[in-house]
Amino acid sequence: MSEGIGELLPPERLMLTPGPSCVDPRVYRAMAAPIVGHMDPWFTAMMDDVQVLMRRVFQTRNRVTFPISASGSGGIEAAVANALESGDECIVCVNGAFSERMAIIAERIPAKVIRVEAPYGRTVDPQDVVRAGKGKKIKFVGLTHGETSSGIVQRIEDYRKAADELGALLIVDTVATLGGVPLDVDGQRIDICFSGAQKAISAPPGMAPITVNERVEKYMETRKEPVRSWYFDLHPAMTYWGKDRLYHHTPPITLIYGMREALRLVLEEGLEARWERHALCQQALIAGLEAMNLEMLVKNAAERLITVTAVNIPSGLNEKTARKQLLDEFNIEIAGGLGPLAGKIWRIGLMGYSCQTWNVLRFLASLEKVLLDQGLRVPTGAGVGAAIHAFREAMQPAGAGARK
Numbered sequence: 001m002s003e004g005i006g007e008l009l010p011p012e013r014l015m016l017t018p019g020p021s022c023v024d025p026r027v028y029r030a031m032a033a034p035i036v037g038h039m040d041p042w043f044t045a046m047m048d049d050v051q052v053l054m055r056r057v058f059q060t061r062n063r064v065t066f067p068i069s070a071s072g073s074g075g076i077e078a079a080v081a082n083a084l085e086s087g088d089e090c091i092v093c094v095n096g097a098f099s100e101r102m103a104i105i106a107e108r109i110p111a112k113v114i115r116v117e118a119p120y121g122r123t124v125d126p127q128d129v130v131r132a133g134k135g136k137k138i139k140f141v142g143l144t145h146g147e148t149s150s151g152i153v154q155r156i157e158d159y160r161k162a163a164d165e166l167g168a169l170l171i172v173d174t175v176a177t178l179g180g181v182p183l184d185v186d187g188q189r190i191d192i193c194f195s196g197a198q199k200a201i202s203a204p205p206g207m208a209p210i211t212v213n214e215r216v217e218k219y220m221e222t223r224k225e226p227v228r229s230w231y232f233d234l235h236p237a238m239t240y241w242g243k244d245r246l247y248h249h250t251p252p253i254t255l256i257y258g259m260r261e262a263l264r265l266v267l268e269e270g271l272e273a274r275w276e277r278h279a280l281c282q283q284a285l286i287a288g289l290e291a292m293n294l295e296m297l298v299k300n301a302a303e304r305l306i307t308v309t310a311v312n313i314p315s316g317l318n319e320k321t322a323r324k325q326l327l328d329e330f331n332i333e334i335a336g337g338l339g340p341l342a343g344k345i346w347r348i349g350l351m352g353y354s355c356q357t358w359n360v361l362r363f364l365a366s367l368e369k370v371l372l373d374q375g376l377r378v379p380t381g382a383g384v385g386a387a388i389h390a391f392r393e394a395m396q397p398a399g400a401g402a403r404k
């Protein structure tokens with residue numbers, strides 16, 4: 001009996017968190033389609049479509065490209081486990097909670113992990129990577145492209161160079177960046193690249209797109225030791241996602257439908273247009289926040305992660321109460337800080353379908369009320385006004401600015 005437990009009716013939230021982001025109605029519609037068997041020829045043909053789309057979004061020709069049946073953390077697990085054998089040595093650039101997670105996963109292989117660190121909110125110095133690995137046999141350099149926990153982005157090219165100097169593979173976590181921030185897997189020569197479904201791709205959580213180049217494929221064939229994880233071993237997984245289509249595990253059919261439509265949406269918009277949309281919305285968001293006297297955690301604008309903005313919490317503010325009010329009164333969810341930044345920052349995600357001009361304005365207006373209710377002094381309408389100005393500056397056709 002289900003007495004007392006009503007029909008499932010989730011509230012309609014605006015998720016401005018570092019994931020999950022809001023989901024386009026077209027993706028929901030795709031997910032309402034009937035389930036078919038995972039060995040059904042119709043389904044296995046549809047898997048080809050998903051892989052074609054995913055290669056375009058990653059900008060790669062890699063054969064091994066498919067969604068892993070796991071959240072973004074499963075992507076880390078797969079990348080690391082397939083690249084390492086026990087006792088191997090690797091370098092992980094650690095400057096936040098997710099890069100730390102990569103280091104922990106590598107240690108459990110068990111591998112020798114050299115952490116090259118920077119404080120949260122700062123980028124890791126690629127020269128430190130080279131220094132740490134000199135004279136050692138480094139299997140890979142692990143990089144978190146966008147460190148969601150502190151809102152910074154790192155230049156992949158610099159770490160590619162460092163990995164080349166060490167003769168190491170480059171593994172890049174693009175969970176927070178794929179579909180929102182410029183990324184070119186082949187052009188940037190990333191050996192293993194993975195992402196997550198629920199961030200700038202705006203598919204539902206539960207899948208981790210991954211792509212692996214030929215160099216890694218070759219290595220996988222010559223490994224002496226089996227991959228430590230059965231589930232995340234990419235070789236048998238590719239007998240299913242490769243041309244043989246042999247059973248490995250039952251994939252989340254519905255999530256794959258959703259992924260297909262979400263990737264179609266990304267490519268319909270165009271990668272460059274999408275990156276620009278994300279950059280513009282963040283510019284306007286920051287203009288608005290600064291006009292309300294809030295400060296960014298990351299001072300160097302070039303190092304700010306476009307998809308997740310880290311804002312210092314003003315003194316005298318109860319940040320939990322503020323977030324609760326945003327949720328209860330305005331149906332908007334933002335995130336607090338992780339680890340050493342808990343209670344110190346907010347993280348505002350503008351990703352995928354959540355990243356829209358109207359959502360930026362709605363958030364800034366709502367935040368103004370919340371700050372005023374907590375007794376902070378905020379110039380009336382300053383946040384929304386500054387954001388509108390930023391949007392107008394960027395969107396006006398050339399020569400149309402005469403009546404400013």
Ligand SMILES: *Cc1c(COP(=O)(O)O)cnc(C)c1O
Pocket residue numbers: 018019071072073074098144146147148173174175176196205
């Ligand atoms: C969110 C995130 C992850 C973890 O993804 P889950 O889907 O929560 O497992 C890993 N890395 C980065 C950079 C992320 O932003």
